[in-house]
Amino acid sequence: MKILFIYYYPSGGVETLARQRSKALQRYGISFHFLYFWEGPGLQNIKDETTFLTEEEDEIQRIIFENEYDAVLICSHFPLVSKLKQWGYKGKVIYEVQGLGGLAAAEQWFLGSLPYVVNHADAILIPRTPHIIELSNKYYPDIPHYCFHNCIDTQTFRHHKMPKISYPVIGWVGRIEDNKNWKDCLAIVHDLKKTYTHLQLWMFLDLSVVKKEEQENFTTCIHNMGLQDSITFFDNIPHGKMPDYYSQIGDSGGFLLSTSKVEGFGYAVLEAMCCRCPVLCTDSDGTKSFIIHDRTGKHFPVHDLHAGIKEALELLENPVISQRIKRNAYAHVQQNFLPSQYAMRFTAMLRSLGIY
Structure with a gap:
């Protein structure tokens, strides 16, 4: 049919x-x-x-x-x-x-x-x-x-052995728009760099749909926070190459950060879990299907930067917790998706x- x-x-x-x-x-x-x-x-x-x-x-x-x-x-x-x-x-x-x-x-x-x-x-x-x-x-x-x-097809979307990065990387996937809440992402990274000075942010964007005013606000915010040397931008990476990046982020000791106000589903979160990359995300509704707090990932309330920074530091500082979350997250995907x-x-x- x-x-x-x-x-x-x-x-x-x-x-x-x-x-x-x-x-x-x-x-x-x-x-x-x-x-x-x-x-x-x-x-x-x-x-x-x-x-x-x-x-x-x-x-x-x-x-x-x-x-x-x-x-x-x-x-x-x-x-x-x-x-x-x-x-x-x-x-x-x-x-x-x-x-x-x-x-x-x-x-x-x-x-x-x-x-x-x-x-x-x-x-x-x-x-x-x-x-x-x-x-x-x-x-x-x-x-x-x-x-x-x-x-999601875990046979093709899975962890890849990649060159090890010597500094922790935080990944962020989304469009530069209000609902994806990029401002809180930048604020959390800015605070984390006080402790982890070599930390880097990789932002995977779709710049074909960004509004000019939002793009200008985004650029201004990055410069005001002094983050311009700490961010690498990836525009419309082919989907088949994303497992390489998720794998590198997870293996660096970092994590995927999702700051959306509301998610209908949240494929980026599920993709990271498949690639053994731990996830820290806002309690944004759609991600509740994947993220069980402190078991398959970490949640924090939208706009609660203090809580987000606390959970981020735990992932960066405690590899035992990070490894446990990776294992549980992958098993959860296998059982449900x-x-x-x-x-x-x-x-x-x-x-x-x-x-x-």
């Missing part, structure tokens, strides 16, 4: 999920095609899937009917949900919710989607993220819901919709 996945822009966690899902379901006879409205940096990661780039409705309609998809999976772009039915599409329309930014923005998104999704979607697909589950139940109570963890588990749940969803 064939399924079309539609999203705005190939970047970030949604693009990662699309590829991981496609690979997980290939062995079950399910072929995914991707349709993105605009060209983006994530295209460099797509190797095997048929991928379309268009936002023209006539072209989207032609692609759907020529390929005779059994289902169309639409992430976030709710106006298209109703249009498919208007065009006469007879397959199943599954509306997927991932991310959406902060809590207020997410609720506004659900409100805006109501007239499009409630009357035209056959199913709702969401990750096991508390605020998304709550909003989905509130606004789409009468549509069948399917809620399960996303997945394997592609085989995801495929079982996804095919069960399709069977219940009568198309598998």
Whole structure:
């Protein structure tokens, strides 16, 4: 069977999920095609899937009917949900919710989607993220819901033996935007450098989507803190190379720092765990699926810099704790996020919709 996945822009966690899902379901006879409205940096990661780039409705309609998809999976772009039915599409329309930014923005998104999704979607697909589950139940109570963890391929995304770095490295992955909370990342690193003068920050960014004002504020903040010689920037590193960087960060005695205010899922956290890189993150909702405090990683409240610095110092100063977290984190991924588990749940969803 064939399924079309539609999203705005190939970047970030949604693009990662699309590829991981496609690979997980290939062995079950399910072929995914991707349709993105605009060209983006994530295209460099797509190797095997048929991928379309268009936002023209006539072209989207032609692609759907020529390929005779059994289902169309639409992430976030709710106006298209109703249009498919208007065009006469007879397959199943599954509306997927991932991310959406902060809590207020997410609720506004659900409100805006109501007239499009409630009357035209056959199913709702969401990750096991508390605020998304709550909003989905509130606004789409009468549509069948399917809620399960996303997945990651630990056979390819795993620890790599890399040249050892002689100083601790903190990694940060995200966009330069308010919800990713880069200001608290810089503040924590600035304080840690009082003790660990050689500490370095590696920031993995997508500079194709940053707003000019935010970029200027970011640059000014770095210079005001005197961090310009302590940060290395990586712009749109191919996804397949990220295990090398996570592995080096973990082996340096450092960790991945995630400072998001709200995460719908948080793929970077899961990826680091696969590569035996310990994680310190804000209690940002989506990451609760992965991070059990002091067992599989460390949590601290959003904007509580004192707590964040305390937990960071414990990871840097206590290798026994760091090693224990690495082992537990990897075992947790193996137990809960394997592609085989995801495929079982996804095919069960399709069977219940009568198309598998």
